[in-house]
Amino acid sequence: MGTLLNTYQQMPCTTFNRMFAIIYSFAILALIYHHFLTLIYHSTAFISVVTATSLLISDLILAFMWATTTSFRLRPILRQVYPENLEKVLHKQDFPAIDIFICTADPYKEPPINVVNTALSLMAYDYPPEKISVYVSDDGGSELTLFAFMEAAKFAEFWLPFCRDSNIMDRRPEAYFNSNNHGKLDEHEIEEIKVSSKLF
Incomplete structure (x- = not known):
């Protein structure tokens, strides 16, 4: 048996979904026949x-929309991945x-700190840095978001190496x-990163 990268199993609702799809299909055909x-x-x-x-036309359109979306429900699965085996x-x-x-648009509905957290966590992936590119599209053109990412770029100089090393x-x-789990850093280094993190 080779190295597993992922496994999957069918969800319990598969049989119900398929039975419902058959009944619904007959109902649609009966409705169209009636029209x-x-x-x-x-x-x-x-x-x-x-x-x-x-x-007739509206029901045909709705039937088409249902048919194109129901295919995803005929075989729902639960997938488990093992990224630690990738290097094997x-x-x-x-x-x-x-x-x-x-993508972000409104700094009040999507606070920049949340967007920055997302970007930093993605940049800290355990993945070759030269092979991963993270782009931020601010459709709202907010100066607040721009400032947050300028400060986050400074913080990333400390944060990204620490995540990879630890x-x-x-x-x-x-x-x-x-959390209370601060890895291998000593108190001085922790305070340095905390101060950098408060900048944004």
Whole structure:
């Protein structure tokens, strides 16, 4: 047996979802058949023809939308991944390059500290630094968000090497400093990083 990178199992709701899909499909076919009969045999006036045609078209569109989304529910699975095994099957220099985009728009609904935490945790991934690129798209063009990321860039000089050297799993600065587990740093280094983190 080779090195496992992921495993999956079907969710218990699979059988129910498939039975529901069959029943729903028959209901849709019956409804469309009813619309056809109404259109052909019972629509005599112009308004009734237009109404029956509109109902038929709208139900066909809704049926198409349901059919394209229900395929994801016919075989739902629970997947478990083992990223620690990746280096057993592939050298780090052969890892694919990754581009990650973070989108934000409103600094009041999406506080910059949360966006910065996301960006820093992504940049601290246990992944070759030259193969990972993190982009932030601020659709709101907020000066507050820009300032937060300028300060975060200074903090990243301390934070990213520390995460990689100490193998920190939860790489959000907020989560780390709210815990009592401060890794291998001494008190002076911890205070230095805390001061840097307060800048943004």
